[in-house]
Amino acid sequence: MKTTQPAGGRTRAVIYVRISQDRTGAGLGVDRQREDCEALAERMGWDVLEVYVDNDVSAFSGKLRKDYRRMLADLDEGKATIVIVWHTDRLTRSIVELEEYIELSDRRGIATHTVQAGTVDLATPSGRMTARILGAVARQESEHKGERVARARRQKALKGEWMGGIRPFGWGVPTGEKRKKVDRKTGEEVEVDELDMMQAVPEEAEALRYWTDEILSGGSIRSLVKWCADKGVTTTRGNTVTHQDMRDMLLRPRNAGIAVYRGEEVGRGQWEPIVDEAKYRAVCAILKDPSRTTTPGATPKWLGSLLFRCGRGECPHYVYVTQSGGRQYPSYRCQTGHGGGRRAEVVDQYVEDVIVERLSRDDAHDLLLPTAGDVDVSGLQAEAERIGRRMKDLGGLYGAGQLELGPFTEGMDAARGQLEGVMQQLARAATQDPLVDLVGAPDVRKAWKALELERKRNVLRALVEVTLKTPRQGRMPDGGYFDYEAVQFDWKRGGTSRQ
Template identity: 70%
Template sequence: MRTTKNPAGQRTRAVIYCRISQDRTGAGLGVDRQRIDCEALAERNGWDVVEVYVDNDVSAYSGKKRKDYQRMLADLEDGTATVVVVWHTDRLHRSPTELERYIDLCEQRGVSTHTVQAGELDLATPSGRMTARILGAVARQESEHKGHRVARARMQKAMAGEWGGGIRPFGWGLPTGETKTVVDRKTGEEVEAPVLDMNKAVPEEAAAIEKGHETLLAGQSLKSWVRWLADKGFLTPRGNPIGHVEARDMLLRPRNAGIAVYKGEEVGTGLWERLVPVEKHRAVVAILKDPNRRTSPGSTPKWLGSLIYRCGIDGCTATTRVTKAGGSKRPGYRCLTNHGGARRADKVDEYVVDLVVERLSRPDAADLLAPGPDDLNVTGLQQESEAIRRRLTDLAALFGAGQISMVQFTEGSDVARAQLEGANQQLARAATRDPLVSLVGAPDVRKAWNGLELEQQRGTLRALLDVTIRPARPGRMPDGSYFDYRAIEIRWKRQGALGPSSRSV
């Protein structure tokens, strides 16, 4: 029965709701087709469409908030319309909870629902509500089955080392020479796009990833690599500038080392080209995840000991920064908590540099170098890591088949993960570069030190000693100066750093 006018002779007010779960092209063509069909249904019934609500690329099953759907409910509550037009009921709901709320609202406000594909749903009657619930249950079952199929397919691809789909990862996607027809996200027009081989590395981007690893292994910061990427004109696969977060994520990807991952777990070796050796990847991951080295992506330190030197006032363990606070005319190191006085930054840095240069100029400076990777069997460690990952996979399969208990699965997994962490740490050590290498054995250590970038000097400082700034004594010192060098407490980290001629204080 057509409902074109209400008892007062006015035309019926209707709203249209359109939704598509996944818009791969970004052109919105799916919701456009729904809207056209819904407008045609409203036209046939003589309804006035007062609003069209669109949720594009939003799944009802996922639980993600649908802004326009919520806006439609609020408008129906306010009496905006008495008819909702939708292409199919599964465009409205795939959650029983959502459906029941919608039914209650329609009963309270006298709203009827009409669909292009399933006809009218009279939610004011028991049979209409039953029909809506049955259709909702069927739609939810379809979503669950689809979710399981997609998850299973992704897991199988990951286990086989295949590309799992999604946005092109920076570093891969070499054009094959073929093209395919796609829809432009901005214009909605069909265009020809190159077909990419996600197993083949893009030479320029692969070199950039390798440069990032070398930068961190040389003791420089992540920010310096971000600046390098910007200077070279590199962008993300979506065409955006590469910031600190994006750069960090790029270097943390196991894919760089040819490692396949599923749900955060390493599951094997990928079929794609490897950009860096596994040991280099492990070393860079260790650097980026080391809480002692993690710094804010804010301003770049301009002084040797900024956020490295520690405050020694009343047992305070906070680090210091350089500031002119307190009316000082010269930059000075002051505790981050701002208690106590400041110590002249140039004097402190000069003293620390003198200590480092003097110690590294001695004949026995080579004793300070950390053990190298020569004693490590990298191939054996990689094989050990692969065997442990297979054991984790086998444990999961046994538990899923009910052949072992949860306690057995948990205990076995904990042991395997601990062993895997140990093997990964050893692999990381194989690629870690000692920041002292460029200084030890140099004909002129001070000249070599001055030739380093500040970030490399700071890396050497972190590796070699701890500096704590204690409260200074007032007045003139025995050497005639007013700077209390004895208040700069030095603790050497490397075994063999101290010796007869060491200037420890």
């Protein structure tokens, strides 16, 4: 905020005001500081050239204070000889910044006056010593405040209390009561619904459970994003669900009743989980697998695109579908572009027929992966609960000040490592074999056709590797021109090979 230039001979002053937390967004804290500083300038007969304002910015956090830096630049250019602040701790709580300010004040002959602490004479050794002592005290206050806030937030997390922020998908049932808040865009006070963040929103919880089961059954993030678009499901802000949104919602520990502080799990929350913890761990294992493709990319339209191998000589590459070269139909061609193409529609149909025939045999159950029978689920769950209680006890001792940070961190790290191992075992029991919906189905072909393409591709990945060898030329024994024998099947399960 600027004022008129001072009359000739009058003392030139500037005001700096700052508040580190503006809960309402109304700027009332800086307004009060400015009024008090302006009153001091009027009593002293100084002309205020400009008011520099940093609202909701901490001097201790290290974040850039734009108006503070602008004020220093103006002072260095000789704009004013007086700086007015409400208190020295509004000016700086950083020792480095204080020394910079002292050097500038000494070099440019700048005097600092405060409403609360009087004049700070930085031109004398005693004045600089006073400023440094006040700065050290202010820094200690900031550190203690930060420690108190961090401890309180950790205690809330350990108790499973909501830490604030954007409403997470699945949580927050309206209580019927209203509360007032300031709209940061308009600055106006509005009424919003009070939410019970310990309660799940039924329809959103059902969606989370469905998404979890789909991922465990071989579904993809892409297919779930499409499902949301088809069903009109949006984020809690009303935006279209993106690939990253879906991933974030599936990986949120809160869904499984797990409390988190600063990105780390700290124990069980005080709410009923939406998703079984073993299923949640399994989804995390799937989505965080380094070998999994993490970019959405183009949606595949063919069963074997980048899954079928090129079998020409020793070529190690995969094939994709193209209509290049003036062909009238889509064809599988090697990524390197060498050799001819194989008609994609005929290849896909043949591969599907072979897979359906294999899964229709009497011994198809032998293809399924071992079930949870080889995992002691109840024993692992009991062990996970014991580790969780230990983590909660450690948090309680730390929150009460009975345990130092070092032992607390070591204990939590060890417990988290043990819990991760247990949950990986539980994840095995929760992950569903892609073949499970087909093996034993009354009509395997009908069940296969009912699957989305991505689910079919997951079955293909799990069951067999298909290689397109160089086909023979001319008419085949069946009277057609498609060389079925050039499609090679190397089965990953069952020890069967077919060429």
